[in-house]
Amino acid sequence: MKIVFLGTSCSNPTVERNLSATAIQFGGKWFLFDCPEGTQRQMMQSGVSYMKVQAIFFSHFHADHFLGFPGLVATMSMHGRDVPLHVFGPKGTEEQVRKSLNLAMMRKDFEIIAKEVRKGKIFEEEKCIVEAFPLKHEVPCTGFVFREKDKPGEFQRKKALELKIPEGPLWSKLQKGQQVKVGSRIFRPEEVMDYSKGRKGKKVSIVMDTLPSETYFEAIMDSDLLVHEAAFLEDQKERAVETKHSTAFQAGEVAQKTNAKKLVLTHLSPRNRDNEKIGEEAKKAFANSVVARDLMEMEL
C-alpha cells in the first residue's frame, strides 16, 4: 500500500503547498481523499494515475476540499475514461456532484455514482474496506478508514502443485478457507495454507477538519497510519476552537490515545511555515509524528 500526500495546505494554496488531498494506492488502483483545486496537476507531478482513480472520498464541501473535482472529471473524460467513478461524502454529496458537473461546459463520458455516508462500512472490494465516521466541524464532515483485509495465512503454491490441484478458481477458494474437489478427492484449505503466516491488514485513518474528539477514537483505534489535520499550533488554540480545527499537539494526543503506529500531520495553515515547530509540538504527545510535505510518499 502506498500513500501519497498530494497537497498539505488548508484554506488556500501557497508556493510550497497545494490544498490538502491524500491518495492511497492499493491493488493497482488509486483511492483519493478530497480533491481541492490543483489536485489533478499534483497527481501528474507525483505519478499518481488520475485514470486509475476508483473512488473519491470527500470529507466535506468547504472550498478548500473539493474545487478540483469538476476539472478532474473533465480530464478523465478527455482521456477516454469509461468506467464508473464512485464518490462518497457526507450529506450534500449528491447535490455537490450535480452542481459541479453542471458548472463547466464539459464532456462526461462515464458514470459517477455518488453516495452520502455517515458511519460504518461504505465500500468493499476483495481485499479492502473503507469505513466512514463523523467528525466535529462547522459543517457535516466525515473521516475515513482505509483497511486492507486481514490475510488469514500464506498459500503454499508448491504444495498445491505437488497435490495436482489445478491453478485458478480452486486455488482462490482454498485461500478463502473453502474446501475443493478435484476428481473424487477433496482438499481442505489447511493442506495448502500456512496459517502461521497470516497477517493483520494495514489500517490507514484519515481525519480532516475537526475538533479533536473522543467520538471518533474507536473508529481509528490501532491505525498503522493516522493522517490527521493539524491546521494550527498551540498558541493559535483559540482560533482552532473557533474554526473547529485541531492543533498539532492535539493531533499527537489523538494518535497517542488511539494507539496509532505513526502520525502524519497535514492540512497545515499557510501561516505555519516552520515544519520543525509543527513536528515538535506533535511529538510532545506522540513521538512518531511526521509533518507532511507535498508529494511525500509512504509505503505501508
Add this chain to the structure above:
Amino acid sequence: MKIVFLGTSCSNPTVERNLSATAIQFGGKWFLFDCPEGTQRQMMQSGVSYMKVQAIFFSHFHADHFLGFPGLVATMSMHGRDVPLHVFGPKGTEEQVRKSLNLAMMRKDFEIIAKEVRKGKIFEEEKCIVEAFPLKHEVPCTGFVFREKDKPGEFQRKKALELKIPEGPLWSKLQKGQQVKVGSRIFRPEEVMDYSKGRKGKKVSIVMDTLPSETYFEAIMDSDLLVHEAAFLEDQKERAVETKHSTAFQAGEVAQKTNAKKLVLTHLSPRNRDNEKIGEEAKKAFANSVVARDLMEMEL
C-alpha cells in the same frame, strides 16, 4: 506594462504547463485573462498579486478556462478583499459567476460585478481601455484588446515649477490639454507640454480559442503584442478545424496580416511538447514569434 503567462496549456494541465491564463500589470493593478484551475497558485508562484486583480476577462466557459474562479474568489475573501471585482465575458457570464459562487461553501465579502460583452469598449480607466471582439469557437468566445491610452506629450515638470504653477490638479489639467488660471494669469498647455515627445499607447491583443478569421483582424490591428492560441501543429490541422482551434502557423499568419510587432503562442495542446517545433511553424509566417512558457514575463 508587464505581461505574465500564468499558464500555457489547453484542455488539461501537464507537469510543465498549467491551463492558459494571462495577466497584465498596469498602473499598479492586475488584469487577468481567463482563470482556469490552478491559476491562483500560479499567481503565487510568479508574484502576480491576486489581491490587486481589478478585473477578470473570460474568453469563454469551457472547463479549461474558468474553473479556478471560485477558488480565487474564496482566497480573495479569506484575505480580506473588500473592493469590487469586475468580471467580463461572453453571453452566459452572469450565470457562470452565479453558479461558481453557489458551488462552494465559502465566504464572499466583496462585490462581484459581472457583465456580458460582445464588441467594442467594455472597460475604461484613466490610462487604459479594454475592448472586446467576437471569436469563432464552438461556443460564444471573446477576444480582448488591452490598450494603454495614447500619451499626447511629455509634461515638463521643471517648466511648470519655473512658471510657479502649483503642483496638483492644475498640472493634471494641463496634461489633459486644458488651460488653467493661476491668480490672473492663464497658462496654456503648450507652455508646459513637449508635444514632440507624445507617444502612442501600447496595445496587447489576447485571442483565445478560435478558428483564424478575418472577422477579428480589424480589432487587433497593429498590436505591440499579440497573444494568440496555437493549440495545434500543421499536421493536426484537421483536428484544429474540427474543434475550432488555430495552428501555430495560422497564428503566425494572423500576426503577419494584422501587422503585429510580436506574437506569443499559448494555449498549447498537451500533445505538443516540442516548443522549438511550435515556434518554427509560426516563424514560417511571422518571424517575431515566441512560444510561451509558464510564468514567462514580458515588459512592454
